[in-house]
Amino acid sequence: MADTKSTGGTAAGPGPLEAGTARVDAWIWSVRLTKTRSVAATACRAGHVKVNGERAKPAQQVRAGDEVRLFHAGRERVVVVRKPVTKRVGAPVAAECFVDNSPPVPTAVEAAVVGIRDRGAGRPTKRERREFDSLRGR
Numbered sequence: 001m002a003d004t005k006s007t008g009g010t011a012a013g014p015g016p017l018e019a020g021t022a023r024v025d026a027w028i029w030s031v032r033l034t035k036t037r038s039v040a041a042t043a044c045r046a047g048h049v050k051v052n053g054e055r056a057k058p059a060q061q062v063r064a065g066d067e068v069r070l071f072h073a074g075r076e077r078v079v080v081v082r083k084p085v086t087k088r089v090g091a092p093v094a095a096e097c098f099v100d101n102s103p104p105v106p107t108a109v110e111a112a113v114v115g116i117r118d119r120g121a122g123r124p125t126k127r128e129r130r131e132f133d134s135l136r137g138r
Helices: 024-030 037-045 091-096 108-114 126-136
Strands: 049-051 067-072 075-081 098-100
Touching: 024 037, 024 049, 024 067, 037 049, 037 067
Parallel strands: none
Antiparallel strands: 049 067, 067 075, 075 098
């Protein structure tokens, strides 16, 4: 008779931490890159998620070694999958499930370079628009 002991999974398959693949929307939510799974799925449908450089649909499978790029909350996150998980896990476990290669978060000074106009100042003039474009490097 076969040994029926399990190491976290069920008789039907591996547990949430040993799975070979996971849906990209579920994985993004599981490792706490987004607050809800629906936000992750919406980001996928909007084209804000790329897996290995290709746009990802919510049901696309990710496995260990895949690079996931997520544009969310005004910044781009670049992570490499270490463990594909399907259930939401605690923050310490989630940190072990990916390698974060994201660019650093811009400081408040760097973020303010785009030009701030006074409230109620109206539309920018042609001269002001040219100055904004030169600040942005266009």
